[in-house]
Every structure is written in C-alpha cells, then in structure tokens.
C-alpha cells in the first residue's frame with residue numbers, strides 16, 4: 001500500500017475505491033458555485049479541489065468512468081490525463097460531452113477515476129539498427145481480424 005500526501009480543498013470526501021480491488025479512485029467535481037452544464041460537444045475543465053505529492057517514479061492517470069460514457073456520452077478529451085509526480089497544482093478533469101443532450105455536472109458528482117501507477121524514467125541509446133522481431137514494422141491490423 002502506497003501512502004500519498006494530499007490536500008483536499010473541496011468539501012467532499014477524499015477519492016475512494018468503490019470495491020475491494022478496484023484500480024481507480026473516483027474523483028468528485030468540486031463546484032462550490034453550483035452545478036455546471038456541458039452542452040453537446042462542449043468541453044470544460046472541472047476542478048476536483050485535490051492536490052497531490054506523488055512519489056518520484058509514480059504517475060496518476062485521470063480516466064473516464066464507463067457509466068457516464070455509456071449513459072451520457074461523457075468522456076475526457078485528453079484521456080488518460082497524466083498527473084506528474086512533480087505537479088502540485090489542483091487536479092482537474094477535462095470533460096467533454098459527446099452526446100446530443102446537455103449534461104449537468106453536479107457538485108460532488110463522481111466524474112472520473114484516478115489510477116496511480118509506477119513508470120520508468122528512461123535514457124535514450126541512439127542506434128542505427130533495432131533488434132529484429134517477427135512483427136517487424138507490421139501493425140494497424142497486420143495480423144488480420
């Protein structure tokens with residue numbers, strides 16, 4: 001279990017895992033001035049009121065919730081959003097309404113989920129040739145349906 005320092009400027013509880021082995025912690029909209037409406041194809045940066053200090057070597061991904069996507073066409077424009085370990089600002093969620101109907105985001109509503117993951121920090125090794133593989137440069141459906 002990883003412990004992460006967090007500041008909660010919102011009036012909502014900290015993000016929680018909804019089930020015992022969930023990967024994502026649900027993020028809530030922090031809208032002290034009240035609900036906002038996303039018109040069709042409109043995008044808005046929705047605040048969460050949370051700031052983190054992730055350990056070096058970790059990132060957090062801001063991912064959509066499938067229920068909102070399926071029922072209301074709500075996605076995240078930059079999905080998955082990347083929270084860097086050195087970011088100390090407020091986590092925000094760039095929601096987009098991909099439906100034909102206006103969608104109201106309520107204060108405190110669970111709008112996205114945060115997945116914390118390890119990542120590598122790499123150094124480049126500039127070469128003239130890459131190791132050979134069976135796939136080679138094949139992609140984009142090269143293996144068939």
Ligand SMILES: O=c1ccn([C@H]2C[C@H](O)[C@@H](COP(=O)(O)OP(=O)(O)OP(=O)(O)O)O2)c(=O)[nH]1
Pocket residue numbers: 062078080081082083084085087090091092093094
């Ligand atoms: O969905 C997101 C994505 C990013 N961020 C914050 C944390 C992240 O560390 C920072 C920068 O994000 P990113 O690198 O994706 O944006 P950029 O356009 O490359 O901006 P920058 O030049 O500040 O890196 O913004 C969020 O709060 N929500």
Ligand SMILES: [Mg+2]
Pocket residue numbers: none
């Ligand atoms: Mg960046």
